[in-house]
Amino acid sequence: MxxxxxxxxxxxxxxxxxxxxxxxxxxxxxxxxxxxxxxxxxxxxxxxxxxxxxxxxxxxxxxxxxxxxxxxxxxxxxxxxxxxxxxxxxxxxxxxxxxxxxxxxxxxxxxxxxxxxxxxxxxxxxxxxxxxxxxxxxxxxxxxxxxxxxxxxxxxxxxxxxxxxxxxxxxxxxxxxxxxxxxxxxxxxxxxxxxxxxSAADKQAASLAEKAPYDVLVVGGGPAGAAAAIYSARKGIRTGVVAERFGGQVADTMAIENFISVKATDGPKLVAGLEQHVLDYDVDLMKMQKAVRLEKKELIEVELENGAILKSKSVILATGARWREMNVPGEAEYRNKGVAYCPHCDGPIFKGKKTAVIGGGNSGIEAAIDLAGIVEHVTVLEFGDTLRADDVLVKKANSLPNVTIIKNAMTTEVLGDGQKVVGLQYTDRTTNDSHTLNVAGIFVQIGLVPNSEFLKDTLELTQRGEVIVNAHGETSVPGVFAAGDVTTAPYKQIIISMGGGANAALGAFDYLIRQ
CATH class of the missing domain: 3.40.30.80 (Glutaredoxin)
Structure with missing residues (x-):
């Protein structure tokens, strides 16, 4: 065997x-x-x-x-x-x-x-x-x-x-x-x-509250946060990383084929390497901790969900982004009951059944191609009048007999029987007609939302919630830097986030030596 x-x-x-x-x-x-x-x-x-x-x-x-x-x-x-x-x-x-x-x-x-x-x-x-x-x-x-x-x-x-x-x-x-x-x-x-x-949360809060101030505190443990921590620690300054989930989105990414010098890898393997690299240095890594408030006082304070407050001379925000939701009736009710966000994980559950993919970008079309080998049929719904995916992916999807692509389609409701998804409704944006699709699974692939809600009243953000940074990674608050998908960086890529994290760390070090 x-x-x-x-x-x-x-x-x-x-x-x-x-x-x-x-x-x-x-x-x-x-x-x-x-x-x-x-x-x-x-x-x-x-x-x-x-x-x-x-x-x-x-x-x-x-x-x-x-x-x-x-x-x-x-x-x-x-x-x-x-x-x-x-x-x-x-x-x-x-x-x-x-x-x-x-x-x-x-x-x-x-x-x-x-x-x-x-x-x-x-x-x-x-x-x-x-x-x-x-x-x-x-x-x-x-x-x-x-x-x-x-x-x-x-x-x-x-x-x-x-x-x-x-x-x-x-x-x-x-x-x-x-x-x-x-x-x-x-x-x-x-x-x-x-x-x-x-009793774990109370113990952790008490332990965290006793920590001495950092020179650099990185908030977030994805590629940007890992790079920022490594670059900071290499400068010999006291560095901490606080992360709700080390690895971020990368941990949910299956195939990675555009990471320069590495022909192919996968998310979990890359995350393991990132964590080991961070721990090779004198970095205080605090996992499973969510930041809920940032405030500039004599030092910069980061309050965690469990009530503990960490202090630092400078902070690098690298909280990343998360999958965007449709925000239509039924989506929240049927999440993990037919509404899914990871075709690699949940695709086999819908073997032999009809499914829908929401979104016609690279993620959506890749999901459709992936699902086509498992499920009975895949219908892709794209809001716009053209697909945003790479041409090679579109040609592949169009060649599959059990994939249908519908453009100008606005999803309006997830339908269920009280226990699981049974279909969805969408509106044809060219005719305003409403249609119903009978599907067992709906895979949402419509982009990202920056994890910046806790910064709303503290930093200057764009309308989309992205942290505005300059060429050095500086935000609108002195001593606070940011990098990766949570920022205005135009391209959300692993290697770009890593570069942004390194850039922010160097910016923070320059800030510290000038104080």
């Missing part, structure tokens, strides 16, 4: 197993059961002195399923489905961690996991093509390995469609905790811990 090179690499990784583990495969006499059992046997053969295999041919629970745990203990990590594709890394980490190989997660966070006293049963519904799902699976798996009160199960929605339909899951990852919906979409270990550990 495993290719020769993959098997060789896996064999090398498995040498790190310290303590014996057991793999238990539950089967149900299907082709997928045979496939999972074959995978388990190949793994066992690679490290037979540390891994044993048992087979449950009369499974009463989910099957096919692979359970992993230390020998002599009830397994707490399970894979319901075949953990290949993006989830293969989750499988490898589960094997290593169950076998005693230490995690790279901060020791402080591991200790926090171990102190959780409540019984927590996580179920994570995924699709194997989802690049956000492994982060969630790996987070809850680690929690289960470290704490005997916790169990974690990955469930491939394509293989357990009856459960998906019963629970009306329309987006992945969907996380259930003790049988109740816990969260949807990409979540980090920090986020999950903050939700289950009710």
């Amino acid at each position: 495993l290719e020769a090179n993959i098997k060789q690499q896996l064999g090398t990784y498995l040498q790190n197993i310290v303590n014996p583990i057991e793999i238990t495969v539950s089967t149900n006499k299907t082709a997928k059961s045979d496939e999972l059992l074959s995978l388990a046997r190949e793994i066992t053969e690679l490290k037979s002195d540390k891994i044993t295999l048992s087979v449950d041919e009369n499974a009463t629970g989910r099957a096919p399923q692979m359970a992993i745990g230390p020998v002599g203990q009830a397994p707490r990590v399970r894979f319901a489905g075949i953990p290949m594709g993006h989830e293969f890394t989750s499988l490898v980490l589960a094997l290593l961690q169950a076998g005693g190989h230490p995690s790279k997660v901060a020791q402080e966070m591991q200790e926090q996991i171990k102190t959780l006293s409540n019984e927590l049963n996580f179920e994570v519904y995924i699709s194997l093509s989802c690049h956000n799902c492994p982060d969630v699976v790996q987070a809850v798996n680690l929690m289960a390995v470290l704490n005997p009160n916790i169990t974690a199960t990955m469930i491939d929605g394509a293989l357990f469609q009856d459960e998906v339909e019963q629970r009306e899951i329309m987006a992945v990852p969907s996380v259930y905790l003790n049988g109740e919906l816990f969260g949807q979409g990409r979540m980090t270990l920090d986020e999950i811990l903050n939700k289950v550990d009710t």
Whole structure:
């Protein structure tokens, strides 16, 4: 089942197993059961002195399923489905961690996991093509390995469609905790811990409030924020980064093929590299913290959502942007119930169904091309009279038999049955006629909104909410700089944001030495 090179690499990784583990495969006499059992046997053969295999041919629970745990203990990590594709890394980490190989997660966070006293049963519904799902699976798996009160199960929605339909899951990852919906979409270990550990926020606020003032405080952890932090730290000045979500939009980007000198990569890989590069320097990285206020006093103060106030001699704003919403009736009600923003993540949920893509730019047409290989039909609705996507993408979309493109179409309402999306209404802008499309999924791809609401009464912004900056990254407030997608930079690209972050850091350093 495993290719020769993959098997060789896996064999090398498995040498790190310290303590014996057991793999238990539950089967149900299907082709997928045979496939999972074959995978388990190949793994066992690679490290037979540390891994044993048992087979449950009369499974009463989910099957096919692979359970992993230390020998002599009830397994707490399970894979319901075949953990290949993006989830293969989750499988490898589960094997290593169950076998005693230490995690790279901060020791402080591991200790926090171990102190959780409540019984927590996580179920994570995924699709194997989802690049956000492994982060969630790996987070809850680690929690289960470290704490005997916790169990974690990955469930491939394509293989357990009856459960998906019963629970009306329309987006992945969907996380259930003790049988109740816990969260949807990409979540980090920090986020999950903050939700289950009710005392975490107060502890963090108290700890943050005690921090000494910074020379440069970067607000935001995307490409612009990472570059700003690195350039600042290299100057030898006290640098902090406060970010609601390290990586920003890049973490949700699948294919990156225009990052100069790197022929091709993906968002999660680039984000991991950015974070490691930042941590190579003496940077105080504070994740899972949202800024809600900025005020210039003797020092510049940044207030966080948990009430803590950080102080700095200068600040670089790199809060980025987020997907623009349609703001039509039904959109909020049916978000993650048919209204989606990531075709890579949620596309497989709509296999064999009719879908719509809102937006005819590069993102919209790329989404349509991506979905066309999965769903029954894709209808692209473009507000303007021409498509804004690159010509090569438009030609590709037009060549696909199950893609229809409608121009001059203004979406007016998302239609649902109370549980999920069943269609949408749009108006033909040339005739003013209203039309209804019967679709199960709506993918919104209509651009970006800058994350600048908390700056509205503090800095000079454009009508669109972008922070106005000059050639040095300076804003209208002395000592406050900005970079990346939150600013007036005309082109929203990763490499341009990085350049903007470096530029703002150099501007901030120049400001500091002149004070």
